[in-house]
Amino acid sequence: MLNLPLSLLSCCLLWVASARGADYKWPSLPYDALEEFLYEGARPDGSSLADLVRPCKLRGGTNTTVAAEWIRLVYHDIATHNISDGTGGLDGSIFFETNRAENVGAGMNNTLSDFSTYPNKYVSRSDIIAIATVFGVATCSGPVIPFRGGRIDANVAGPTGVPDAGDSLDSLTNNFAKQGFNVSEMIQLVACGHTLGGVRYPDFPTIVAGSGQTTVVDLFDGTQQFDHNIVSQYLDGSTRDPLIVLNQTMASDLRVFSSDNNVTMQSMNSADSFAQTCTTIFDKMLNTVPSGVTLTDEITLVPxxxxxxxxxxxxxxxxxxxxxxxxxxxxxxxxxxxxxxxxxxxxxxxxxxxxxxxxxxxxxxxxxxxxxxxxxxxxxxxxxxxxxxxxxxxxxxxxxxxxxxxxxxxxxxxxxxxxxDEVLWVPSMSRDKSVLTGANGIFVTAAVKSSSTPSRVYIDCFGRATTDFLPMNKTYDLALNTSIPAVAGYTFYTGEATDDFGSTMQFDVVAVGADGTNSVDTYRQSGLIGVALAxxxxxxxxxxxxxxxxxxxxxxxxxxxxxxxxxxxxxxxxxxx
CATH class of the missing domain: 2.60.40.2440 (Carbohydrate binding type-21 domain)
Structure with missing residues (x-):
């Protein structure tokens, strides 16, 4: 028998007690999909969102981090939340809003491109934005922000109203209050959001002097890590924050940070207090969702x-x-x-x-x-x-x-x-049409027990990583294909999905029995076509x-x-x- 130190056992018990392990059983969707993405960082086919940001990568051709761009985007998505009527929040509407002046910046479009191929049936676009935020903070030496899933995507643009660097303090305070943040939380959110990144010259030429150089980014503080330098350098007067020291008309960070006589900034002036404060305020930001949306419990690691x-x-x-x-x-x-x-x-x-x-x-x-x-x-x-x-x-x-x-x-x-085992998808006999013909969709082969006489065999397809960002759900019938010899007591049905569901298309293969009951081979991944097995x-x-x-x-x-x-x-x- 293993003898565990009491302190160690207590640590383990606390860690586990906070988990969903009390009732977790496999399979459990969407929990399984969210947990795998959060702790493995990749789609089922191995394409990795995590690799785009780690280890605290710089965006190619600039001196700002990918993480900073990702964090800016999440705030711009939630910034139009209205706590009074419950509209807006983290809902993915930002995908339809980047042509607005308030969302200016190459970083916004870079980020949308980063995220576009990862949403799927069980992980929404807005969940991807939230996961990317916790990735960005963690990979740049920041704290682990709790993550909950279940966000519901908007399929149209939301209202305008992201705060602007030229806004007065009253305007900024009122805007953050509408979003659900008081003055202290406003200061915390801006400080935590501005510990990474900076202001890019081509996007804000009236703030940053760039002499026409498109790669110039004036950083908020002296490091590219998630640390409390944004606070300590402000308090000791050594700050380089362009929203403090440059164009005073656009000195929004100065107006925000000093709005309570520096009380909040002083409370964040240590590594531990900064990390704890940012964990709390980012958790609130990520959970700012439209009314009617119920998030999951915190997604914790399944050992x-x-x-x-x-x-x-x-x-x-x-x-x-x-x-x-x-x-x-x-x-x-x-x-x-x-x-x-x-x-x-x-x-x-x-x-x-x-x-x-x-x-x-x-x-x-x-x-x-x-x-x-x-x-x-x-x-x-x-x-x-x-x-x-x-x-x-x-x-x-x-x-x-x-x-x-x-x-x-x-x-x-x-x-x-x-x-x-009545109906089975056969990935080795299925093909990606784009590889074969350049057309959209996939050829699907399913195996059905020869002893059964299904009245219908079909695939129920769902895709969220589409080019227009709109989810798609369609069914396609499969037909008995007698040209393929039976194998191991199974005959084969073939057909094709003719639409572009995106790279994360998932589908169920359904055989309707003579008695009307369905046999379903569920949660199949089109991205696994052609992936070599062990x-x-x-x-x-x-x-x-x-x-x-x-x-x-x-x-x-x-x-x-x-x-x-x-x-x-x-x-x-x-x-x-």
């Missing part, structure tokens, strides 16, 4: 995270793939996947028979948030052959931490259930009673709330050994 689960048809038999992401305690941590047959004499692990395999590969994953938290994440990839006569009913994982401690990760005792692993079998499954009563099981306590306690303990 054992399953993703990319798919049963499909291979060349001669079924193929099952699944990823599991672990919080790594050491480089010697290993994991195996176990599963039960769906059919036959060993269905649901009858007789104690479990099949198992090692991963075919693994990949380190991270985002600015997981990096700032100090956790090491590794995603293990499993691809295994499955006999159609046996199929697969459920699976789970056994994690060996390399010190004699082995735990079972089984979804809190529920195992990870494979819902159905090599298939050798399948073994065991009747051991300490590896989960039908005889799992003997296991040390980590799942649900107690499981998260166990895993995180174990990881923290091993990290300190």
């Amino acid at each position: 054992v995270k399953v993703s990319a689960v798919q049963l499909t048809v291979g060349t001669s038999q079924l193929q099952f793939q699944a990823n599991v992401r672990l919080v790594m305690a050491s480089n010697s941590t290993t994991v195996s996947m176990y599963w039960c047959d769906r059919y036959g004499s060993s269905a649901n692990c009858a007789g104690g028979l479990k099949r198992y395999a090692a991963p075919g590969g693994s990949l380190a994953v991270s985002s600015p948030i997981s990096t700032a938290m100090g956790v090491t994440l590794r995603r293990f990839q499993f691809v295994v052959p499955i006999a159609a006569s046996q199929s697969i009913a459920k699976f789970w994982f056994v994690v060996d931490y390399g010190n004699g401690t082995t735990v079972v990760a089984d979804n809190g005792g529920s195992d990870y259930v494979v819902d159905q 090599p298939a692993s050798t399948v073994n079998s065991t009747t051991a009673g300490n590896v989960g499954g039908a005889s799992g009563a003997e296991n040390v099981r980590f799942g649900g709330w107690f499981g998260m306590v166990g895993v995180m306690s174990l990881v923290w303990t091993l990290s300190y050994l």
Whole structure:
């Protein structure tokens, strides 16, 4: 038994108690999609938003950070919130507003371009803006801002009204009050927002002298990091903030910072107080949403995270793939996947028979948030052959931490259930039309059990990363394709989605049975067409009673709330050994 120091155990318990682990079970959408993006920083196909900003990158050709541009955009999106009538806020309407004078700047369009290909069915444009903000703060040495999802996108421009550098103090105060911020919060928000970046000459030539140089940016303080220099340099008189020391007509930072006789600025004049204050005020900013929008609980890290689960048809038999992401305690941590047959004499692990395999590969994953938290994440990839006569009913994982401690990760005792095997997407037989013909859309192949007689087979497609920023949802019928020989008891249906749903198109494959019931292969990712899988692993079998499954009563099981306590306690303990 591991003996945990009381202080360490308390730390772990507090960390976990704040998490959603009390009721998390896989699958859980949209939580799964939001959690993966927040802590891995990338789309399911590997395209990384995190890599655009880390480590505190400069925007090419300028001396300002990408993070600064991202933070400016989020404020400009929420700035038109009206606390009285509940309109506006962080709703993605900024995508339709960059032609306004109040949103001038190459950085705004650069940022929209950065974000445009990442929204999907479960992560809205406005959620991407919020995630990018917490990425930008964290990668520039700032605090980890809590993130909640569930924002609803506006599909038209919102009202005007972003504060201007030339506004009077009364105008600025009234504008921030309309947004829901009092005077102290106004000062905090401006100071926290201006610790990064500066004023770009081409956008504000009356503030910054640039002699025609389009790359000149006059920084707010002397560093490119998220620090309290914006405060300390203002208070000691050494500030270089162009909204203080240059054109006095445009000295909005001076008017804001001094509006309460420097009381708020003095309260932020240390690294700790600045970080704490910015965490609180940015959290409020990101959660400023239109009335009627209910955000999720805080999205917290799931220590054992399953993703990319798919049963499909291979060349001669079924193929099952699944990823599991672990919080790594050491480089010697290993994991195996176990599963039960769906059919036959060993269905649901009858007789104690479990099949198992090692991963075919693994990949380190991270985002600015997981990096700032100090956790090491590794995603293990499993691809295994499955006999159609046996199929697969459920699976789970056994994690060996390399010190004699082995735990079972089984979804809190529920195992990870494979819902159905009646209709399956076949990505290896599907194609991206843009690659083949230059046209929009995808060719889709689905496999349906030959023994069934569906009245309809179709795909239900959803895309949010469209060129006009408007979500699209359409269905397309698939037809039986007798030119493709049956494989492993499955016949094939083909069809095409002819519209451009964007790079993050997701779809469900639906087979309507003769009795009207639907079999659904859900949450398929068009971006995974053509993505190479890990090599298939050798399948073994065991009747051991300490590896989960039908005889799992003997296991040390980590799942649900107690499981998260166990895993995180174990990881923290091993990290300190």
